[in-house]
């Protein structure tokens with residue numbers, strides 16, 4: 644993650660775009676620098692929060708958990724964070740409830756090296772997996788909530804990632820996505836930023852210079868897709884995708 648103004652200058656002055664593979668190296672370098680010195684080169688408050696063994700499971704995710712299969716069964720809430728980075732931004736502490744958080748990222752091996760070098764021990768260790776290959780690691784219908792924050796638009800194939808997230812979500816469960824609109828366009832299609840995410844009549848549209856994909860069309864009637872602006876953050880959009888549980892009364896068969 645190169646700072647945005649440097650990306651723009653490089654793009655404008657050199658008219659070059661860094662490759663996706665170089666983007667992965669840049670991302671690893673970003674985290675190596677960010678995790679040093681207690682996160683002071685990045686965001687010390689976020690660093691402290693993500694390292695806290697009592698990092699609170701966020702209210703917007705509790706709301707979804709209360710409408711998920713875990714609420715009906717009374718079992719633990721199974722949560723997956725896709726593209727988590729080395730320190731997941733998803734909390735896990737919820738007094739009276741059990742949250743089982745799994746975090747994955749394709750750069751997990753590099754994160755392990757960085758964490759070892761810095762002697763850091765985050766409460767949730769990120770495992771290696773890319774969003775495009777979740778079914779290679781997890782069984783279908785495993786998670787009550789799948790979260791992906793600021794990472795889908797860093798992937799090679801965001802539509803495949805969404806399909807895989809949907810597959811590993813339990814019927815009756817949820818996908819929660821948080822992203823900035825149209826980052827690839829903003830960043831000049833450099834490095835990991837090869838895809839834009841945008842909202843269109845509540846749909847999540849994944850597009851770049853060659854393709855334009857509707858999430859609603861891709862997932863079909865088994866999914867309820869709801870995208871809207873994040874009122875708290877300029878240019879950010881939130882998408883909630885509900886995977887219908889057709890075994891429940893009142894849920895029409897897709």
Ligand SMILES: C[S@@+](CC[C@H](N)C(=O)[O-])C[C@H]1O[C@@H](n2cnc3c(N)ncnc32)[C@H](O)[C@@H]1O
Pocket residue numbers: 644670725726727728729732747748749750772773774775791792793794795797798799800804835
């Ligand atoms: C901007 S960071 C966001 C990290 C974290 N979600 C957060 O909000 O702090 C983007 C992350 O996406 C990851 N990423 C890149 N390609 C990915 C893919 N194909 N599937 C899942 N994550 C990917 C990167 O390795 C990086 O850790």
